[in-house]
Amino acid sequence: MTKDEASLIAGATLDDAWPIIEAFSQIKREHPDDGNRAISLIVERLRQHGVPVTVHQPMLYLTLPQGAHVEAEGRKLHARPAPMTLSVPQGVEAELVHVAKPIGPPQGYGPQSAILFGDGYDPAPGVPDVKGKIVLFHGMIMCERIKDFHALGAVGVIAINPGKVAHWGGGSPIWGAADLDDMPFKPAIPAAAVSRPDGEALIALAQKGGRARLVTQFEEGWFKNLLPEVRIPGRGPDKFVLLHGHYDSWHVGVGDNATGDACMMEVARLLWANRDKLERSVRICWWPGHSTGRFAGSTWYADTFARDLAKNCVAHMNCDSPGCRDATDYLFIPWMAENVDFVKGVVRDVADREAEGKRPTQSSDFSFNHLGITGCFSASSRIPKAEIERRGYYYVMGNGGNPEWHTDDDLMPVASREVLLKDIQVYATAAFRLATASVLPFDWRALLKEFDQVIASYAKAAGDRFDLTEATDAVAALDAALVRFNAAVDAKRVTPAAANDVLLALSRLLVPLNYQRGSRWRRDLGLTVPPLPALAICAELDRYPANVLGFAQTHLRRGLNQVVAALEEAKEQVEAALPATAASRKRAG
Numbered sequence: 001m002t003k004d005e006a007s008l009i010a011g012a013t014l015d016d017a018w019p020i021i022e023a024f025s026q027i028k029r030e031h032p033d034d035g036n037r038a039i040s041l042i043v044e045r046l047r048q049h050g051v052p053v054t055v056h057q058p059m060l061y062l063t064l065p066q067g068a069h070v071e072a073e074g075r076k077l078h079a080r081p082a083p084m085t086l087s088v089p090q091g092v093e094a095e096l097v098h099v100a101k102p103i104g105p106p107q108g109y110g111p112q113s114a115i116l117f118g119d120g121y122d123p124a125p126g127v128p129d130v131k132g133k134i135v136l137f138h139g140m141i142m143c144e145r146i147k148d149f150h151a152l153g154a155v156g157v158i159a160i161n162p163g164k165v166a167h168w169g170g171g172s173p174i175w176g177a178a179d180l181d182d183m184p185f186k187p188a189i190p191a192a193a194v195s196r197p198d199g200e201a202l203i204a205l206a207q208k209g210g211r212a213r214l215v216t217q218f219e220e221g222w223f224k225n226l227l228p229e230v231r232i233p234g235r236g237p238d239k240f241v242l243l244h245g246h247y248d249s250w251h252v253g254v255g256d257n258a259t260g261d262a263c264m265m266e267v268a269r270l271l272w273a274n275r276d277k278l279e280r281s282v283r284i285c286w287w288p289g290h291s292t293g294r295f296a297g298s299t300w301y302a303d304t305f306a307r308d309l310a311k312n313c314v315a316h317m318n319c320d321s322p323g324c325r326d327a328t329d330y331l332f333i334p335w336m337a338e339n340v341d342f343v344k345g346v347v348r349d350v351a352d353r354e355a356e357g358k359r360p361t362q363s364s365d366f367s368f369n370h371l372g373i374t375g376c377f378s379a380s381s382r383i384p385k386a387e388i389e390r391r392g393y394y395y396v397m398g399n400g401g402n403p404e405w406h407t408d409d410d411l412m413p414v415a416s417r418e419v420l421l422k423d424i425q426v427y428a429t430a431a432f433r434l435a436t437a438s439v440l441p442f443d444w445r446a447l448l449k450e451f452d453q454v455i456a457s458y459a460k461a462a463g464d465r466f467d468l469t470e471a472t473d474a475v476a477a478l479d480a481a482l483v484r485f486n487a488a489v490d491a492k493r494v495t496p497a498a499a500n501d502v503l504l505a506l507s508r509l510l511v512p513l514n515y516q517r518g519s520r521w522r523r524d525l526g527l528t529v530p531p532l533p534a535l536a537i538c539a540e541l542d543r544y545p546a547n548v549l550g551f552a553q554t555h556l557r558r559g560l561n562q563v564v565a566a567l568e569e570a571k572e573q574v575e576a577a578l579p580a581t582a583a584s585r586k587r588a589g
Helices: 003-010 017-024 032-048 113-120 143-151 196-207 254-273 296-304 306-312 337-351 385-391 417-436 444-465 469-490 496-515 533-543 546-577 582-588
Strands: 054-056 059-072 075-078 088-098 134-138 156-160 191-194 211-224 227-232 240-246 281-287 313-319 375-378
Touching (some): 003 254, 003 417, 017 032, 017 417, 032 211, 032 254, 059 196, 059 296, 134 196, 191 211, 227 296, 240 254, 240 296, 240 417, 254 281, 254 417, 281 296, 281 417, 296 306, 306 313, 313 496, 337 375, 444 496, 444 546, 469 496, 469 546, 496 533, 496 546, 533 546
Parallel strands (some): 088 134, 240 281, 313 375
Antiparallel strands (some): 054 227, 059 211, 088 211, 227 281
């Protein structure tokens, strides 16, 4: 840790942050009117410190839950409606069916393929007939499950959560406000979550061939929201780091995400006070519409400032659920392969912990994959694994592992002053390092190692049905070029400015290759994306009957072209920055 970093985090306090959490704990932030009132407190506090704040006012399409329940055997069971699914205030009545086995592999294209390929393609091996029925399944509410069961003919979906209360969860695969191409993917059936005890009662009813009525209701439409943005200038005029997190919540959402909002406010104050040390700028944004609009605020920002982001944003970091009770380890940090060492270094230096992480999922306002911007964080501190097991907690995404996540119990006891202060220091250091590094700390060879492993696994699954040698060779060629490039940078034969240009060019090419199916200027649907998605069908070829295997192979041929072309372009970018050798100069002369 440098002296400047130590000085930065030594100035961190909870003088402003903790009162903000206390204030947010009294404001339900589901409706935009309440969320706008809450976020204005942060804007006011920042301006009191002399930090300039621009407040955008986007119109966002939101689905505001009004209620849900399940009527069965004369009882009314409480349920959490899944936002952006079909509102049925009159209810849908049907026979219940319990599906104990998940549908297909996680990287699958899903049961809609059955429509294309007929009976020879089993879209859901081992899954019973769900046509015309309300499906019960174990787990959190997920848009993939709703989409897949709808494709199989279900008229409703009920997720049975693992605990004593039901959790909120998203229901639509549409990321942010839909465009005309997205509209067909809006769920056309109702969906909700129930607690484990109520779910077990419904399973027992399903086993007797019983029926139930699922009722959901929403207020849906376009709403004006406030989106504060702080821009902290660095010495360089254009390039910037983006730190961001959401301020809307389910109920009052102390651990998700009042603590994150307060954390970012304090980081903004710290970085503003140390702005004379920054080489690059830092932008900090608080998003509306995270929960009720499926990341609508961050998607609006990505659309509105797309070209600026694509040209100038060096990395983004999401801040979601820091500072929660007993969360003293760093176990599930979402990180892309190229920034793993960077994140580990920050956590080791600030928190004296060894970080563990995972591939980012389709969550947490990772709304910039299509623009080719590397990203990390969202989850930060977590309850230690041994303590999770001792308490018998089930997995939840946020709140540091505390099971109050996405429930009405996410109140002040969830927050921890000590943990919050440490997480503020972690985020402040990460942003400061990215904004001051002479050479950006991204290891693209680490990503290529991941690519090599993924391609090998796909090749093994495909066997003699598809040849991935071109991709393997392209990865090896780019890696060899990066070895020479890194040596030249270390030897100062490539300037930091030139090195950073190459590192950003690689980001724009390789991040979408690993996380995006569609085009550069449209965010994909929020469905599971396997590594190198253009080649992922290799892992599913066993599911395609012989008469349609050629269609899958055609799909893979086009995907292989996409992958190899991007890798070859990346290699050209790297080699163009390498200093000419004596031999090459002689040949040129």
